[in-house]
Amino acid sequence: xxxxxxxxxxxxxxxxxxxxxxxxxxxxxxxxxxxxxxxxxxxxxxxxxxxxxxxxxxxxxxxxxxxxxxxxxxxxxxxxxxxxxxxxxxxxxxxxxxxx
Numbered sequence: 087x088x089x090x091x092x093x094x095x096x097x098x099x100x101x102x103x104x105x106x107x108x109x110x111x112x113x114x115x116x117x118x119x120x121x122x123x124x125x126x127x128x129x130x131x132x133x134x135x136x137x138x139x140x141x142x143x144x145x146x147x148x149x150x151x152x153x154x155x156x157x158x159x160x161x162x163x164x165x166x167x168x169x170x171x172x173x174x175x176x177x178x179x180x181x182x183x184x185x186x
Contacts, residue, residue, distance in 0.1 A: 128157070128164040137170055148173075 129137065134154075135145045148154045149163075154173055156163040 127167040128159075129167055129170070131163060131165075134165040134170055137167070138174065 131142065135142055138145065149156065154165065155169050156165050
């Protein structure tokens, strides 16, 4: 009787470990999918201008200079949200240390 109970406890412990492993794998997969979806989110011109906080003319100047990549969909330019975030990071200027 005790041998059967020990065996059942061992099986239960093994199942709990496998369940914990599976939960961790599912969590990692769902996080990866969320990141993938975000990296392929396309914005139109106005949404891109709004995200960067610039006017259309300023945005066009950056496009002409080749600083912002884009994709042509038909006759419209589309901008990857991830590319615009990289653009912001490339142009980031940290604050100077205060003298106070």
